[in-house]
Amino acid sequence: MAVGIYFATTTGKTEDIAERLHGILGKANPPKDLTDVSDPNEFKELDGIICGIPTWNTGADSERSGTAWDEMLETIGQMDLAGKKVAIFGLGDSSTYTENFCDAMEELHSYFKKAGATMVGYVSKESYTFEESKSVIGDQFCGLPLDEDSESDLTDTRLTNWAEDLKEQIPSLK
Numbered sequence: 001m002a003v004g005i006y007f008a009t010t011t012g013k014t015e016d017i018a019e020r021l022h023g024i025l026g027k028a029n030p031p032k033d034l035t036d037v038s039d040p041n042e043f044k045e046l047d048g049i050i051c052g053i054p055t056w057n058t059g060a061d062s063e064r065s066g067t068a069w070d071e072m073l074e075t076i077g078q079m080d081l082a083g084k085k086v087a088i089f090g091l092g093d094s095s096t097y098t099e100n101f102c103d104a105m106e107e108l109h110s111y112f113k114k115a116g117a118t119m120v121g122y123v124s125k126e127s128y129t130f131e132e133s134k135s136v137i138g139d140q141f142c143g144l145p146l147d148e149d150s151e152s153d154l155t156d157t158r159l160t161n162w163a164e165d166l167k168e169q170i171p172s173l174k
């Protein structure tokens with residue numbers, strides 16, 4: 001069983017992070033653009049799924065990403081992904097969009113949860129500066145938020161620490 005990395009992007013930043021994460025993790029499959037996924041049943045072949053999603057539709061309750069993830073949400077929610085470990089990273093801008101920072105992560109999180117997946121890769125909100133985010137659950141983000149627009153100098157450390165967490169939480173990454 002393997003771990004897949006899937007991303008969707010509008011200006012390429014989420015793809016770039018997916019490539020960097022792949023390099024750090026070593027053992028995951030090469031990142032795949034969601035627009036190249038014709039049948040989401042391929043998720044069932046994996047035991048870990050790492051998803052990258054940017055936020056674009058500011059303030060929207062649904063379809064917050066403005067990417068191919070939006071069209072796949074309902075399908076994911078109807079799948080049986082019990083036993084799969086799923087982790088999410090999100091791209092956003094905590095300065096310009098401080099009231100909607102990385103909102104799209106939570107939408108993806110809720111549909112994978114609905115599919116019965118075990119959600120991993122939660123991150124403390126401590127080291128982030130923002131007003132609001134739909135992706136905060138309790139004291140944590142439901143994934144890894146990254147800000148290549150205003151805090152790109154922090155990305156390396158955030159990504160490396162997260163990769164270490166994922167290696168603990170997704171056995172086939174060891």
Ligand SMILES: Cc1cc2nc3c(=O)[nH]c(=O)nc-3n(C[C@H](O)[C@H](O)[C@H](O)COP(=O)(O)O)c2cc1C
Nearest residue numbers: 009010011012013014054058091092093097101102
């Ligand atoms: C029109 C527009 C709307 C955006 N809305 C949000 C938002 O609501 N929340 C947020 O955190 N970032 C928002 N962003 C920032 C993007 O999510 C950020 O630039 C991200 O890195 C883009 O990723 P991509 O290149 O993979 O598409 C927005 C950017 C633009 C240009």
